[in-house]
Amino acid sequence: MVNERVMEKLGILSDAAKYDVSCSSGQSNRKNKDKGLGNASNNGICHSYTEDGRCVALLKILLTNHCIFDCAYCVSRKSNDIKRAAFTVDEVVELTIGFYRRNYIEGLFLSSGIFDNPDYTMERLVRIAKKLRLEHNFNGYIHLKAIPGASDDLLREAGIYADRLSLNVEMPTEQSLKLLAPDKNHKDVIKPMGYLKTEIAGHKEERKKNYKAPLFAPAGQSTQMVIGATKESDLEILGMADYFYQQMNMRRVYYSGYVPISNNDNRLPAIGTPVPIIRENRLYQADWLIRYYGFNVNEIVGFNQPNLDLDIDPKLGWALRNLHQFPVDINTADIELIKRIPGIGFLSAQKIVGARKFKKLDPQDLQKMGIAYTRAKYFLAFSSPFLLTKDYTAIQIKDHIMDTQKSKYRNDFSSQLSLF
Known part of the structure; x- marks a missing residue:
């Protein structure tokens, strides 16, 4: 039975997780074996709908909303006056198993603020996935948010137990990231993306030679950009997305419209001026054209027309x-x-x-x-x-x-x- 304190944490940390939109339908094929729990089918798991229209659900939470960083666009930034909470490793495992047994979910999407340092946080995320897989024989979908700056050893272990890994680039340009998150840089995200790209490709080749070789992030990796917090054009945003698809073999890039959360930071758009949902929609449509229809970014937007037309697709x-x-x-x-x-x-x-x-x-x-x-x-x-x-x-x-x-x-x- 889940106690009241854990349920209170669940309310806080599930609400904080809603700003991360990169929980996606994956294409993992982790089969149920040895009478274990769950099954990640080829259609994968997502928060709402898979690509074939099937509605699925997963437990989407943060391990903690405590964070050492003070990113202006993030509701969990250290200077924000919000209620804080943190799960233990066992609490997340028990919630996942309990919700799965009740048929509430088919998998887990787990992200986190950064407790003390990247390795300290990443080690706990990995321990949760490992415990689910090895101790509870859980074969459902697991999406872990990889922590920029974590060691290669922890990223490698995460890929063994997770179906998908994601590292959020957060802002479309280095200039905007430095403006709103001075302690961060794109290099700390790009480097582990490259490492994961190499590991994913290497394990795929190994599986071709030996089908018993372990899976490694079979649903690939994804990332997310916050749009509208700064003044990047759609040309810059889609250019960055295209880089990830071409150079990092990214499965998905997600576009998260900035939600105003502060009245006292003149670097950010004013309260009451959220990003129009239609802009997100147009970016996803353009993204789809690039990935599946053979369009080049410069055919969709260009220097003469750097932003998508909101009236038409x-x-x-x-x-x-x-x-x-x-x-x-x-x-x-x-x-x-x-x-x-x-x-x-x-x-x-x-x-x-x-x-x-x-x-x-x-x-x-x-x-x-x-x-x-x-x-x-x-x-x-x-x-x-x-x-x-x-x-x-x-x-x-x-x-x-x-x-x-x-x-x-x-x-x-x-x-x-x-x-x-």
Whole structure:
């Protein structure tokens, strides 16, 4: 039975953990064995939804919200007047097992403020994961927040017991990090990222030769950037993300809109001016285009337009700036170009390429595949001729699409009201 003090700690440390958004759906394949607890399937575990739409849950907490650092953007900074708490190793283990047995969770996301020094904190995080794996035979998903500055030995041990590791770069540029967290630097994050990249790749090669070789962070590593606390453009933010994908084999980069937490620090945006949620959304959409659609960062944003358009998604924005590449004949076009058509997603493009082997596709076929035809039709060769006349400018197409969206939202809202 969990005592009242532990439940009080849980309330404090789960609330403090909500600012870390990098708990993700991983692709670990840690099988249940020897009648143990849990199973991290290929779909992985996340705080809300996996990539296939399955809703899952995990225990998301800090080991402690005590911290030796005074990062201006962090609610757990040492100068902030908040209630403090810290779990023991055994308390976290017991909470995880207890919640799992009650079917509340499928795994654990564990981060921490820094108690005394990086190794002191990291050693406790590792001990929790080790105890879950070895003493309780727990095979559910474990995501550990690696602590910048911790030793390679501790990072190596963490990778043996965790499915995913993450190190938060926190601010998009070194200049902003120095402004808001003078005691930190990007080097302390980049160096362990490189170490983990090498270890993950090495263990994968070893597993190819010997399937009994131990797993090492099979769901890879991720990181998080706080956006909106400083004035970086989306070009700078996505440029940093692209570096992580290209150079560190990062699985995911997360974008966390700054939440104003202080009235007395003139380095930060004022209370009442949080980052618009739509900006986070646009960054994730752009991130998706870079990872899965073959877009280069400079195709999405550039020096002439350093920030994403908040009115429309970045794929549509690119298409409107590149009307010379349209219309596209989906019966002959390369799949990479089909993926760039607004309204056609990654899987839909694959369906189109597969289906056109058997017949010449027409608009009705595309609508049956579930693509957003009211958006895509402006960029397709077999659309009504009036849509492709030179009289239609990018601005006019944008206006048409936005009007269609607004009309759809109004109709959906009216339908919902009619149910009451």
